[in-house]
Every structure is written in structure tokens, then in C-alpha cells.
Amino acid sequence: MKVKFSLYTLILISALAFLASCSNGYIKSGDREYENLSYSKAISKYEKALNGQPDNLDVKLKLASAHRQLNQSEQAEKYYREVADSIDLPMEDKLNYAQVLMKNNKYDEAKPYLQQYIDANPSDQLARDLLASTTSIKELKEDSLAYMLTPLPLDFTVSMFGPTLYDKGIVFAGETEITSAAATNPWTGYSFLDMFYIEKDGSGNWDIPTKFAPELNGRFHDGPATFNAAQDMIVYTRSAMKNEKKQLLNEKNENQFYLYQSEKVDGKWSDPAELPFNSTSYSVGHPSLSADGKTLYFSSNMPGGYGGSDIYKSSYDGTNWGEPINLGKTINTSGNEVFPYVSKKGKLYFSSQGHQTLGGLDIFMSENRSGIWSAPVNLAYPMNSSQDDFAIAINDNDTTGYISSNRSGVDMIYEYTQVPPTFVVEGIASLKANTLPIDGVVITLINLTDGDSARVTTGKDGKFRFNLLPSKSYVLKGNKEGYFKVSESFQTGNKPEEKTINLKFDIDEIVESDSGTGSGNPADGSGTASKTYDIGEVFYDYDKSEIRTDAKPILDKLVKLLNDNPKINIEIQSHSDSRGSTGYNQGLSNRRAASVLNYLTSKGIAKTRLQSKGFGESQPVNKCVDGVECSDAEHQKNRRTEFIVLRENKL
Template sequence: MNFKKIFYICLFISASGYLLSPSKLKSNDLEKANAYYDNLDYYYAIDIYEKLIKKKPSLDVAEKLANCYRFVGRTQEAEQTYKKVITFPNFDPVNYFYYANVLKQNSKFEEAKHYYLMYGERVPKKAELALTQANSCDAARLWLDNPDKTVEISNVEALNSSASDFSPVIFNDGILFSSDRAFVAANEKKSKDKISGWTGNSFMKIYQAVGENPQGENYKLSLLPSHINKDYHNGPAAISWDGQYLVFTRIGNVNKKELRNVKNPIVRKEIYFSEKKNGVWTETQPFPYNSNFKYSVQHPTLSPNGNILYFSSDMPGGFGGMDLYYSVKIDGKWTVPVNCGNKINTAEDEAFPYVRQDGKLFFASKGHITLGGLDIFSATGEKGEWDEPENLKAPINSPKDDFGITFFSDNTTGLFTSNRVGGKGLDDIYHFSRKEETKPEIICVVAGKVVENGTNDPISGLRVYLVNKSKGEEKSVLSKEDGTFSFDLEKETDYVLRGDSDKFLLKQEGQLSTKGIKESTIFNVRFEVEKAEDAYLVKLNNIYYDFDKYTIRKDAEPELNKVLAFMKKMPYVNIELRAHTDSRGKASYNMLLSENRANSAKLFLLNGGADGSRLLAKGFGETQLLNHCKDGVKCTKEEHQLNRRTEFKVIKINPVQANHQSKTSKLR
């Protein structure tokens, strides 16, 4: 289920107290689609926008269609449409973020990482968020490639339909869950169900399934009574462990007197209670801190003793989006809600809380590092004091939305909700079990980015080294075109991470350690480097190459012979051969081509009698262009030719490093 649907679904009411009807909207197609969109009737808006985008594409239509797909959870269509959005001039950069989100949910982690970083570059104040989300793509891939093999999951087909079935809770010998399926009880007259303009399905209702098989087989399914399941959306629900106290979410309970005093009212989600007396659910009572037209309170759950109510809300004063709150029952009354704190809550959305019998909290979040959409997390603590949340990882979590978990009395088996690929409907209920509650394998990664100090431009082709201090082993990688790099780390090991470049100065080492780490961790590293001075270097004339070649041209031989003569006259210097390419082609290929060019010049000098110990060949690919001819810039053949060169630089043997100013870069 798309998280925004669950979090923000609401009803727009006219001043007369009736739902805004599609028949009352304007006849113009675009105006009608925009009215549906503004009214959150995405099911109806999509149909019109799809026709408009084919007939007359525009940025506004593309953006709104992409958003509609995202809101209803159609991530494949959303991906294709956001791809179109970013081709229009003057699009809002936030579309990079939305595009990255759906790419990640579609398991396209490398592409998602690229567009998260693009978002950070276009919106500098969001650079930290963008980098975190980009690095979370590495975590997602690692977790998916290394699932907890002690956990088994299966689709509870007997409970699921082709619609959304979600948020199961277990009590006595039964299960409560929410669904927007079309359902008519045996003793009811068949009538046309009311339809939600958001999904095109029926409004959500709370169902009860009674039986003994945890896989849902032979369950008897029924709706809770009509005074609980009102006309519009009802659920999800929670129930006390003895099955006698019900608390649930509802939308659409409108007080007409209050409605007359509100302009363009939006009916929010609220919490209600009911008790079972003599086997019958009593009339519902509202939570005293509901606020129908200002903010939502939803997704309630009870502590094992029933005295603490946890729920999700976008009430003022939170950390952003939906936050988790708690209220305590004292002398039969609920206290003013208190935010659960920044260990649990983030600038994104947290929802669907559940407290296990042992007091452990489980909840869904998009703000912590996830595999894609909503992920399920656990945390130990109470009220506003919590340890760091832990992602349940794969296979319980997936690149799609995973939420609404509940446990059987053994605390190791239970049910949860997911809209992952391969389900029976839009959202399905899944059963999970594990042999023992052991933590998955701990995976540690260092993921970083190299940027130029002052400009924050990404630096590609810079070699970064990782030294295992325990084994004395060293491995290295080149930073990619977007400046990123990564290494896998071993457990209980100390490392030195350092960068090495001739053109750039940076801190030569930073310390990392995986000792004592108890859960999978990503070390986010950022190198800020700046250009070095080359006052102690003397340039000779350059030699040039043909496109995509590294053979020595005839016009280069006289210059190489000059180098040979120079070396004979100056025996106390070393020559550094620094080869370069133009920007055409992939950066990785250009790096290899430049290395071949440097080596071909070195071989020519060796064949001419040069001392090999005094020659150093280096390739720099396309990282040091002499003009404006970078990727995507149209240039003449002559302009590109200027970049295909080998430079000869004379380096003093003693002392080389004395003149090389060092500067500590930032390593975060």
C-alpha cells in the first residue's frame, strides 16, 4: 500500500455537508483532472491525465500524473512518468528525489543513487539527506543479497483478496485486519458499494477472521458491526490481549454543526474506542485529542497492560511528516499526547506502531535507512526513551512497502503486510516464522564521495585506498563519475582510509574500525580535496594522440627525442609522463586509455636508452581537461585534440616532497 494513501487519505466535504461529486465538476478535461487531483481522487484523475499526456504533453500534466501513480503505489508507471518529467525545462528538482524513490522501490539501486545525488547537487540544503539516501541504496542491495535465512515468509492467501488487505492484529483465536475489498455479509442486501476516489476500490472496513490455523485456512470472515464500520474509511485497528478493548482509526465522522463553521473542510483521520460487554461491542467513544479539521491521529496500538496508547499523527510540533506519539491512561483518562522523540521519529513518516507482549516496539518508517519504501523497524524502550531502531531487513522487508506487523504469543512468529512483487492483491498479509530470534549477519560498508573543496563538484578518477591494519593488506578503487566509491569491510578490524592523487591534495589517512559493531553499518565518508600547486614542476612540450589511440605519432617523436637529450644532460631529475584523454567515451575506459598512452611514451624513451628507474608513467583519463570540452559540450576536433596529450613534468629528486604542500581535508 502506498504510504501516503494510508497516512493522508481524507475526505473533502462541501459546505452543505456532502462529498464533492465527480458529476459536479467542470466539463473541461484538464480542469476536471485538476479538480480530481486537488480532491485526492487520483483514481479518476489518472484516466484523464493519461489521455492528456499523449495528446498534449506538458510539465504540469506529467508531474501530476507521476504524482498520482506514486500516491496509489503504481511505481512502474511512476518511474516512467518521472523520467519524462525531468526532460522538461524548469522542472522542480524535488522530482529527482521522487524519481529516485520509485527507482529504489523498483530495485534499480544504481540509478536511484545517481538521482539522489543529483537532487543533493541541485538543492544544496538537502545534500545531507540526498547523500544518506544514496548510501542507503548500497545498504538495500547488501541486505537483499544477504537475507536472514532463519526467517521464512508465506502469503496468507485465505485472508487476502485482489484489493488491499493489511494491518492484521491477533487476539484470542482470531485476527482483525483492514481491507478495501467489496464485501456483502450473508444477511445483508446486495447493494452498490461506495467507491474511494483515491483507489477506485470500496472504502476500508475492519474485518474479523476467526479460526485456529495461523495460515488463515478455514477462517470464518465477517465485518465488525456497522456502528464501528461507518460509511467511509475504518481501520486499521488494535485490540487488547484479552480481546475486550478495541481501538481503531476512522475517517468521515462529520459533525454538521461544526462543518458549517469551517471553510473548505478536510476531514482528517481520528481514533475511536469500543469495549466488548456481554459479547457485544459498545458504542464508540472518540479519543479526546482528535482534531477533525486540523490534523490526523491514526494507527493506534496498546501496550501489553493496555495503559499506554501509541499512535501516528501529523499534529504540530513534530519532526516532520507523521510522527509516533504516546498517551497514558491515568484514572481512566488519557493524558495529553507526547512525541516519542527523535530516536524513533525523523523528518519523513513513521506509522503503524505495534507493541509486542515483551514490550518491544515495532513500527514502519521511510525516514530511517530502508530497502525501498516503508520498512519495519524495532526498538527497545518505552514512551519517549528508546534505543536506536533496528531495521528488520530482508526477507521481512523488501524494496516495496512493508508495515503492519503483529506477533503470536511465542514472540517469534506472526503476520505483516507488504505490497511486494508476487502478491495476490494490492497489499497482502504475510505469515513469518523463524527457528530462533537470532540477528542476521552483520555487514559493514564504507561508502563515500570525493568533491572539490569550495565548489562541491564531484571528483572522478581519484584513487582511494583502504588498508587493513590487522593483515597489512591494501586495496584501492577509483572514484566514479559522480565522485562516489565504496568498500566492503571485515568484522572486528581496524582500517586506514586514504586518498591519493597528484593533482589534488587531501588528508592522507582516516581511521575506521568495525570492532564492537553489533549491527550492519554504513560508514559515510566525504573527502573534500583541493587543487595542488605545481611550482616545483617544470613542463616540457606535450605530445598528442589520435582519437581512441595510444600509439606514438610521427609528429611526437622529435619531442620525445628532446626528452631523451634532456635526461642525459640532467641526471638528477626524474621525468613523470602524465597522459590524458578527451571527454568522449566512458570515464573508466578513458582512464585505461590514458594509462596506455603514458606507457607507450615510456616504452619509446626506454627503447631510446632512458633509465627506467627515472621514469614514472601515469594516466589521468578525462579528469584534467584543458578547456570547456566536458561531457555534453559540443566541441570541434581541434578542441578535443588539445585534451589528448601526454605532459612531461620534471621532478626534482631531492627533495620531492619538501615542496609539496600538504593540507588536511575533511573526512566525515
């Protein structure tokens, strides 16, 4: 047995040694691919290495970084988390991990990593801006029904971004499945970027995209582009070339990009020519021509900026380009500002990771007022998301257009339609007992006509606000754990004077009965403490227990409350005044409580959720007991119907 055991042990050790040896080989191979920016290939090698070394934290950190470079934030988070759970992350990786968490909507988790990085790097403005962004998320994420986004189909390309208006459709940059090894972009494993054209058919559906001006597409990356108003001049981004076969790379082994210009003469595009401010020392790209064609806006990481890539402009007189001018610190930050776009109205749109964002790149808008750029405004959700959102293009009608986003996990173009916020609903969620505002109430607006929905969470002021569409039916719901759910239905008309609908949600805290029995709150202090909820003034005819017509609207509110809160059971409690004998009042209150129960069941409330109990004159809310002279109004306060929440149906 000892011989066999030793043999098995030897085989096992040999196998483990072989796996470790293979893993080391995969790690070295993965490192080479990573250094060459072949991130998709590097990931494949590192994953194989983990088969033999599943606890190798260094490999996991490299996997996290490679996935982050490919904008695969969920996969990146997985590996960053595994490393962070075992060791203290290197400082630079804390910043990277925080940005990944923000892209995955995990803003609170990102905060401590950002703070740790700032503590070690107090002068890093980008990290400070990112931390500030985590506190403004609520406002930026408020859903708006005023924009509707529809993705363009990926029928031919595997990704698409950077739309620009051309002819009857758009020209965009896209990549496709590889057709040959020579045409493979090592960064992604797909093709290099080419320019494509797509338009809608007669039925309003998008056609299959075709390559735009193949004579302008080079060996490596081409696009995105911009056109003058006559559409006979194009300026577009293109890979900088070291020679005819090799791209120009910077000291970080990253691609360099140039801007090229071409004119259409007799229906043919001229040979592309470099713009004069291209340089081997930095990149220029993402061009956008103003409506008059006299100013080109673009992004560059040229020296002298504010950090990362900045937005610049260059004047054009029809022949010569002026020296690039940085748009200044109002627009540019220590982070990246990219993909500028100037609308026909002269508004500047651009994407930034340095201004307060939802995570990744967000689209901002600024206006030039007497030569001064206004503070950029975040377009907010749904135009922006926690992922990268960039490269907007606006149609002539100014209410529709296109944006690019990788919110689905891959770069896609979304067609958007802006619906003017003709109608507004606004209000406050407050505590019913004292009208103080309540924070943390989830307010959901549902468009019953179209099926759309929007959601916000109230802050300390309890306020909420939604844009609405005309001629629609809506329901507004309020929900916070430990409180009764509330809802309100309403409709919007077509009259312009009915633009604002004001609602107030009075919300009551749920307090369950300690005993599960309706012992109530007697005036003498006896009994088990529980909270009773006043239904309202339910009037009965003298010496009667039937529900009167004028009491039904009051009870219908209770029906609505029970429908809004299907998990609660209640006990209906009826009380009488002290006039009449004790025994008679007890029986009368029993019958009245039972009448309320029967009314609720007739409205569809399950009887298993209800109990009824009469208390007669035993629990007055004032001094009006036997022998005390009181007015009719004082006696009326004791003739009341209430309910308590029972424990049986656990919330």
C-alpha cells in the same frame, strides 16, 4: 489533384484540432479529479488526453504523480523517466522520482536526483537520510533464510493491512470491490476501509474473512485497530467527520483521522467515543496498546513533532487518557514514522521512511532501556523490501506473526515464521594468487533440501555470511565475471558444537590463451604469453603414464572446476624433468597429458572442451636442465601438469 490534396489536408487538420480539443477537455477533467484526490479517475482522464497529445510532458508528470500517490511505482517511474529524458525535472519531482526509483530497486539511479535536490535544499534531512540509505542497501538486502513469509489470500478483499491479534485469528483493515457509487473511495476507486476478521480452519487454511463488528464500521474509513489483553476494549482509526455525510479534510484536501474507543459489554460493543486528543487540526491513527493496557502508542502529525508523522504515547488509567508524549528524536525523524506496535516483551516496532531504509517504509525495532529508547534496528530483508513494509503483529510464541507490505503491488498481509539461526556459514572470497580479498563476488547459498536460496555480494573485505538450518544439504557458489566460478557442498548436522562452518573461496582470474594453442611459458622467454594454472601434484609411477589412485582427488578438483564453469575449454599440459632423452621425455609427457584428458572424459567432461599436449623437458620452471645437478625435490617441480584456458568457447 490540388483540390483533393487540400481537402485531405483540411480533413486531417480538422481531425487533429478535434483531438487536441478533446485532450484539453480530458486534462481539465483530470485536474479536477486530481484536486479531489480521485487519483484513479484522474489517471484515466490523463491517459485519454495523451491519445491526442502524446508529447504533453505536463500530463505525463501528472500521471507520474497520480501513480505515485497510489503506490504504483513502476507506472510512476515510466512517466517520470519520459519527462526526465526530455527536460530537467522540477526540484520537488526530482525527490519524488528518486523515491520511486528506490522503491523499484534502482538505488544508483536515484542517487544523482537526491544529490541535486540536496544541493538545492541543503537543510532537508529526509533527502539526506534517503541518500544515506542508498549506501547501506547491501547490508539491508542480504537475504536471510531465517524468515519465511507467506501471503494471506485475497479471496474477498482487494487489499488488506494492519493485522492485530484477536480471538483465534486477526482483525485487519481492508477494502473491497465497490458495491455502490456512494461507497467508493475516490482515491483508489475501491471501497472505503472496513475492519475484517479472519481465522484458520481445522486444516490450517485461512477462511473467508468476515466484517468485524459491523456496528463499529462507519460510513468512511475504519481501521486498523488494537485490543487490550482481555479483548473487551478496542481502539481504532476512523475517518474524522465534518458532519454525518462528509469527511473532515485538511488544507491539502486530505482525509483527517481520529482515534475511537469502544468497550464490549454483555457481548456487545458500545457506541464508539472519540479519544480526547483528537483534533480538527491534525490526524491521529495507527493505535497499539501495551500488554498491560496502560499505554497507547499511535502516530500523529500534530504540531511540535520532528516532521511528517511521529510516534506518540498516552497513558491510560482505566478511565482517562493522558496528554500525548512524543517518543523523541531517536525514534522520530523528519520523515514519517507510523504503525507502532508494542510486543508483549515491550519491544517497540514501527515503520519509517526517515531512518535508513530499502525504499519506502521499513519496519524497525527499538527497546526502552531505563527510559531511553535504543537506536532503531532495521529488520532487513525479507521482512523489509524496496516497497512499503509496515504494521507488524507478533504471536505469543514470539517466533511467528504478521507484517503488511505492498511489495506485490497491493497492500497484503504476510504470515512470517522466524527460524533461529542455529548454524552459520561464513568465509572470505580471495584471489588465489595472493590471498587478497575480492569484492563484487556474488555468493549464492542454495538449500538443496528445501529448494530455498539466498544471495549476497562481497564488499572490499571479501566476507560473506549466511544463517543455516540444521540437518540440511547446501551448496555455496561464488561467481564474478572474469573469474573461475567456484562451489562448495556441505551439510549441517544437529550437534550444537558444530554451529559455525568456515569456508574460504580461493578464486583465480580467467586469462585466455592469446594464440588458442598451448605454447606455454618457457623459461627462455620464447613462445606466446598465456597464463597456466597448476592442477596440483599429479604423480605417476616411474616410466608410466597411467593415473595413480592418489592422483584422482587432485584431478577430481579439475572435474569440479570444469563443471562449475561449463563455458570454458582447456588445454591440458604435461611436463617432465630433464632426466632421460629429450625424445623420450616428449613422448612420456604426451601420454601423461592424454591420460588426464581420458580421466576427465570418463567423469563426464565433453571431449570437445579438452585438448592435451606434452612439452617434455622443454619448459622447466627452475634451473634443472641437462647438465645441471639438482635434487629430486627440484626435479619434481618440473614434473607438473597444468592447463590453460582456450578461446574457442567464448565466455
